[in-house]
Amino acid sequence: MSERVIGGHVAGLITVGAADALWAGLTVGSAVPSASAVFTGSPTLARGGYVLLGRRVVAAVKASGGAWSVPEMEVRRAAAELGAVGMDCRDLVRIGPFGSAPAPHPVHDEGTLLRWRERIARELQKPGGPERAPRDGGHRLSHLAGVDWRQILVERPRMGMAGSWWLPRTVVRLLDTAEHTETQWLHTARTRRIDNAVIEPPPHDGQAQAADAWRTTSQNLPTAPLRPYSGELQGLVYSVVSRKPGISRKVARWACAVCGTAPAAVLDHCHEHGYVRAPVCQSCNTQERPDHLYSNDIRVAGHYTRLFDTDAAVWLRHWHRCPGCRARATLPLPHLAAWTAHVACRTQRPTHREARSSRGRKPCGALRVSWTGGHHAPHTCVLTVVVDFCPSGEHRVLAHVPYREAAEQFRTWLAETVPAVAAVAGPDRIDDLPTHFRPVIADTSSEGQALF
Template sequence: MSERVIPGRMGGLITLSAADALWSALTAGSGVPAAAGVFTCSPADARAGYVLLGNEVVETVQTSAGRWSVVETDVRRAAAKLNAVEMDRQDLVRIGPFHIAQQQHTYGAPLRWRRRIAQELQEETAGPECAARGEDGRLRHLAGIDWRRIFVARTQYQTLRTWWLPRAAVRLLDAAEHTERQWQQAVQQPSGAVTAPPSSRQQAQTTEGQEATSTDHPTGPRRPYSGELKGQLYSVLSRKPGISGKVAGWACAVCRTAPAAVLDHCHEHGYVRAPVCQSCNTQERPDHLYSNTIRVAGRYKRLFDTHATDWLRHWHRCSGCRARTTLPLPHLAAWTAHTACRPLRPTHRAPRGSRGHKPCGVLRVSWTGNQNAPRSCLLIVVVDFCPSGEHRVLARVPYREAAERFRTWLAETAPDVAAAAGPDRLDDLPAQPRSVIADTSEEGLALF
């Protein structure tokens, strides 16, 4: 489309409707199907300050006349990047449904494309009344991509329905999440702390600074947790009447300041660790992308570096992890990527004005098999978004080797925690710990 036929152009800015027309024209022959109305249709919202197109952020500006516009060159750049993506529609990657990932992946970039796809598909299967209710808010595109045109649903054994997208689209949407997160962090004000409205603060505190009375939480200071729930199974304890009120009476066993809200437990062995607050529970939770893949986010520095002893002591409150001197498989995988493979991670020169080198990309670790078959379990550590290679494999570490490395590191980092662990403490352990991680070593389920 030539520039002279684009309406609304003023100083390099074009209106949102003109941007829609330009985007459609430029991406007409793209290998990745582009959606129409990416600037004006849901889920696009110009008031957010940007629109995400592929892995490009196109900023929106409001003119003096109150009209929302975008820079034309930004739209052209985003279209050119989308057109450069080559996609094999036969090379598919399973994207769901993964119940564990959907429940645990509750933070990150607002795109959250896996959750959005799952939500729309679940609404469709819920019945015609649900579909009718959601007609106006239906998800029409993801980062400018018409995912409906490349989406594949498979049914196995007439019962299990799985969802698939081409590998190139999955990588593009993952990159879009990463780009959006980086952009938001860049524009966030350093002092931009959000303050709760007065009504919310009054519900939490009295004028004297003491905790307000609530029917769900006891009054007065919370008592410190002293291991009262040691060795108890979560499946049994969580069913006991009044347990939520008892949990609320403790201070968080990790930060020791906030009131406890939930019982953290080991999903691998089933034992209760301790009552913790929602914040610490979120930090402890692995950042699942898939049922056997996690992204090693920046918060792992706190878990394995700055506050490692506190977290190791907390994880070893599980009798199973303590007896085997290890961590649950997702946590061990995160430790392997973040700590054991740190020397292998590529670096690049820091931006101008800064010193030293900056670690490259984002770490991701996946595994085949599960911890109950250690000989077949392999951890694969990859760095994403690396300029020298989009998906670069750093290491392939057998499960047994990763566990042995962890034991050595534990003895050096937290000797008191290591001293309390060991194979001689196997009392009351289940004979066969249940596996909560699906075995994805079957043919055709490799993710990358």
């Protein structure tokens, strides 16, 4: 399609129908699949004064005749930003389910906030799931910030358990940023409306006056830039910090302390020692989450390759923001168990010949590690590394590793892998650490925020 807008173009504004056509034509080749009818489909927030497209808020104005219009240049910018986003369909983030269905949130005057995880959860938990997309004009979700998430959603079934939902990491970070942008935009608009009491378009006729109104309502509403995290919460206890008034808004103003690109959403903290590590985005927080089967049993999933191999320096530095883990030069027990299975026992894992090739071999089954006891009683804690779902029908116990041996192996590996992190860790000074440790349990909250 030509990028030229055929009709409905006055003073830089185009009708929502023309905006739909323009958006579809500009995003047809983007790696992230775009949704159609983002301005006229369900749900559309034009009636609230804006439409959210990717990381950008596109303001909408209403002419005297009741027709909605949007600025053409903003649609083009939003499409260009989405088209510049690359996507690795193999790098997935688990987005749920983490518990019971979330409770509904109220509808605001400006529209319904994105809260994309909750929206996906509600739609997938309805009869028919994503295949029965909202074609009936109802209030069910049709797109997320202009992204057609159904095309890239991955559902992974589990034997005897509810399945899990996954999206590419790039899309998760895009939607997290969109959610942050919308919240900031609405907060700024509400503040200016209260201060100036002139945020609504003036009661004049014609699209030219509507364009002036758009320039007042949109261009003068910048979102606050994210600031990098510089250790402001270092050494503070999460149970105290999380109860401070306004802490959620303060966290949202930081960039994620791990990836540095997406807005922070939660305070990551050590469940064993209780200390705040840093504010992180939902994507990084989910990546760090151990894949629990039970409170003392985890599956060694594919994301551990990033945590302990490709991005090990970043994650080890992040985990050692906890004074307890840094003083002991170790990791929280679920992470130490995953490291032991993924790294220390890597050479012990058997392989099988590929079914379709006479050359290659693949690792046997799926790794799982469980433990008895806890970190506060290291002399009784033992990690057991097991291979499940062996193609030959076997279930093999690879190793029984005492906690102290696993911790010592980790210290040696840490010094070789990331000397800069190892240099500031230890010796084991625990005088000022909490004496009562929180037990290690699986996260069952619907928000999925209380992560390790």
